[in-house]
Amino acid sequence: MRDYAWPAPRPLHKCETRAVAKKDFFRILRTAGVPEETIKATDEQLQDPIDLKRDGAFLVRHGLDRDQLMSRMGGSP
DSSP: OOOOOOOOOOOTTSOOOOEEOHHHHHHHHHHTTOOHHHHHHHHHHSOSSEETTTTHHHHHHTTOSHHHHHHHTTOOO
């Protein structure tokens, strides 16, 4: 008889995805009401896909991180 070890449970709140396609990210920005000028500047500065870890400082500096976007859309972190 074989003994199977179950993987440890992972927290549900931790985001597994580190990269987001630009087109998907820009769709989210438009939904949140981010001005087109900001989206255009972001498009010029960041690579596709947008790596949330690599580009995190840029996103926070420009108000485009998860918490700030959720706030703009009326949610809470």
